[in-house]
Each structure stands twice: as C-alpha cells, then as structure tokens.
Amino acid sequence: MEVTFGHGATSGRWLNTYARHEHSVRFDLLPLSLVPAILAAVDDSPDSGDVAFHDLADYQGDAARWLSEQTAGLLGVVDSRPLPGYNEEDFDTPTYTSKLSGRWQAEGFVLLELSAPDMTAVCNMEILYLSETAAHAVITAYAAQIPRR
Numbered sequence: 704m705e706v707t708f709g710h711g712a713t714s715g716r717w718l719n720t721y722a723r724h725e726h727s728v729r730f731d732l733l734p735l736s737l738v739p740a741i742l743a744a745v746d747d748s749p750d751s752g753d754v755a756f757h758d759l760a761d762y763q764g765d766a767a768r769w770l771s772e773q774t775a776g777l778l779g780v781v782d783s784r785p786l787p788g789y790n791e792e793d794f795d796t797p798t799y800t801s802k803l804s805g806r807w808q809a810e811g812f813v814l815l816e817l818s819a820p821d822m823t824a825v826c827n828m829e830i831l832y833l834s835e836t837a838a839h840a841v842i843t844a845y846a847a848q849i850p851r852r
Contacts, residue, residue: 787820
C-alpha cells in the first residue's frame, strides 16, 4: 500500500509492505523547522552506540548543528558538500553538512538531506523500518504542524 500526502511545496509518501517493521515515510521539500517534532514522534531513544560517535565539531552549518541539538544527538554526519557558490574542485573549498542519518534503539532508521547550510534549508527525509504505530505517529506529527485555515 502507498499513500501520498502533502501541503504547499512539501510532499510525503507512506509505504507499507505489510511486514511488521516495514513501514516507511518519506518527505520531500520539508521545512527544517518541522523535522524535530516529526522525529520525536517515533517515540524511541536514539541508538546509544551511534550517539557516542557524534561530535558537534563535525556538524558544519547552522542547520546541521541545530538539528543535532534539537534531536538529542540522533542525527550523525554522513556527507558534506561545497557551500553554494563554491566549486568542488577548488583547493580548500568550504563545505557544509548535507546528509545526516540516525537510528533508534528499536524502531527505525532516518536519512536526511539538507538543501543548504543555514536555517532556510529544506529537507528530503526518509524514515525506514517503522511499525505501523510509529508511521502513523510520524504522519500525525507532520499534519499537526500545518497551520489551520
């Protein structure tokens, strides 16, 4: 089963393969400010083994640092890319953290890609290996942040 949803520029997809922990939820063009509440909806503790390796000094850019602080260390650095306007081939090109990931102790795994280094960033985010209850909670947390008309 696949269900799509969205609001404004943000689109989402809930995919269920009918296995117990085979639900996934994907968001495209998700505003940065919505991410912490959505991740908190999973209602599980970050994997302590992963968190132990996260060092705030590795997070380049305000968006990545803010996410790390807001998610209790759930998200770790996966990749960086050149700051907008800089060439990847140049020596000493300044970079920002563009991809983060994290996993919970029992519930799932998250992959997140940032569009920019600052707080104007939007995200593509996929949360995998969720129970049906957790997938519903994630979608409900997203919907709760949409302003009523």
